[in-house]
Amino acid sequence: MVKITDVARHAGVSPSTVSYALSGKRPISEETRRRVEDSARALGYRPHAGARALASSRSNVLALVVPLRTGIHVPVVMRFAVSVVTAARDHDHDVLLLTQEEGEEGLRRVADTALVDALIVMDVQLHDPRLPLLRSLDRPSVMIGFPLEAEGLTCIDLDFRAAGERCVEHLAQLGHRVVALVGSPPEVYVRGTAFAQRVVQGFTAAADRAGIASAVHPCGTAPGEARRTAERLLREQPALTGVVVHNEAALEPLVDAFEELGLRVPGDLSVTAICPDELASGLRVPVTSVALPSAEVGERAVELLMRKLGGEAVPEATLLPPTLTRRASTAPRAVDRR
Numbered sequence: 001m002v003k004i005t006d007v008a009r010h011a012g013v014s015p016s017t018v019s020y021a022l023s024g025k026r027p028i029s030e031e032t033r034r035r036v037e038d039s040a041r042a043l044g045y046r047p048h049a050g051a052r053a054l055a056s057s058r059s060n061v062l063a064l065v066v067p068l069r070t071g072i073h074v075p076v077v078m079r080f081a082v083s084v085v086t087a088a089r090d091h092d093h094d095v096l097l098l099t100q101e102e103g104e105e106g107l108r109r110v111a112d113t114a115l116v117d118a119l120i121v122m123d124v125q126l127h128d129p130r131l132p133l134l135r136s137l138d139r140p141s142v143m144i145g146f147p148l149e150a151e152g153l154t155c156i157d158l159d160f161r162a163a164g165e166r167c168v169e170h171l172a173q174l175g176h177r178v179v180a181l182v183g184s185p186p187e188v189y190v191r192g193t194a195f196a197q198r199v200v201q202g203f204t205a206a207a208d209r210a211g212i213a214s215a216v217h218p219c220g221t222a223p224g225e226a227r228r229t230a231e232r233l234l235r236e237q238p239a240l241t242g243v244v245v246h247n248e249a250a251l252e253p254l255v256d257a258f259e260e261l262g263l264r265v266p267g268d269l270s271v272t273a274i275c276p277d278e279l280a281s282g283l284r285v286p287v288t289s290v291a292l293p294s295a296e297v298g299e300r301a302v303e304l305l306m307r308k309l310g311g312e313a314v315p316e317a318t319l320l321p322p323t324l325t326r327r328a329s330t331a332p333r334a335v336d337r338r
Helices: 004-011 015-023 030-043 049-053 074-090 104-111 131-136 160-173 186-190 194-210 225-236 248-260 277-281 294-309
Strands: 061-065 094-098 118-121 141-144 155-158 178-183 213-218 242-245 270-275 288-291 317-320
Touching: 004 015, 004 030, 004 074, 015 030, 061 074, 061 104, 074 094, 074 294, 094 104, 104 118, 104 131, 118 294, 141 294, 155 160, 155 194, 155 294, 160 178, 160 194, 160 242, 160 270, 160 288, 178 194, 178 225, 186 194, 186 213, 194 213, 213 225, 225 248, 242 248, 248 270, 248 277, 270 277, 277 288, 294 317
Parallel strands: 061 094, 061 118, 118 141, 141 155, 155 317, 178 213, 178 242, 242 270, 270 288
Antiparallel strands: none
16 A cells, blocks of 8 residues: 555655645645655555545544553553554654553543544553543544453454463473463553453463463562562472463563573473564573564554544454464473473
8 A cells, every 4th residue: 555655755755745735734836746746646645535534624643542550561562652653654643642641531631622633542451441431532542452341442452362372372282281471560460451361361261271280470570570480480380391471571581580590491491472573582592472563553553543534434353363483492391301
């Protein structure tokens, strides 16, 4: 699909100039306008239906609601934010980033102004208190995440339940019979954060199906917490041979802690993770992982919102299937491990 940035590059102007030339919202020189129109025709560019429909009344701004609550890993959240901003620019939209605890009052304050045309909401909880308002707003919204009751909403995310299942299935195929999930910080579970809860559900269900002994251990962010978690795991599960990590900040220090405690990865202990590919592949022992598709999620969230702004019907649920990449951190279980 030809984007506004492609036309801008072809015509030698900025994306905003392309928008102004095609919409007439601001005066543009005749020479520039013709150059833009010629490039648009040559590339086969057609303005998005959403951009055409409300060109005269929109702010061309999307709100991205991503409260930076305790326990979240900011670098990963920012990957999603950057992908949303990049995709929005391809549709000639800017993004207003709301990082405070934006509950119902915050959302209503933004929606009741002419600041934004639509909203993308992150850090979704299973029983999210913002849902009634999102269902009643006269502005379109997309949630990155799935609450327990998603009817009447538009949601997109990685299938985190399937991701947890896939990690356990991989370990089971390698012969591991005792596994543990090192999860998000405790406060993430206390809030009922949807993606963290889905991973636990998938991890537990897959272990039960395979007849594998399993346990879930939240891991905080305080210094030394990864080491303490590793010690607790080995104390409570002395036959442990497989670990799933869903905690980006803890992954590297956890692997180091296991090895400091005398366990070789993967000779004694196989480790899998749900995290960005760049993190998993860049460690001293590259980690088998299910990737977080932040770029795809952000881009598709914006696409769904543009379609809704254009009056199109969109699917309520978009779940991206997990992809597991095997690396050096997993191996068949050693029978005489310890």
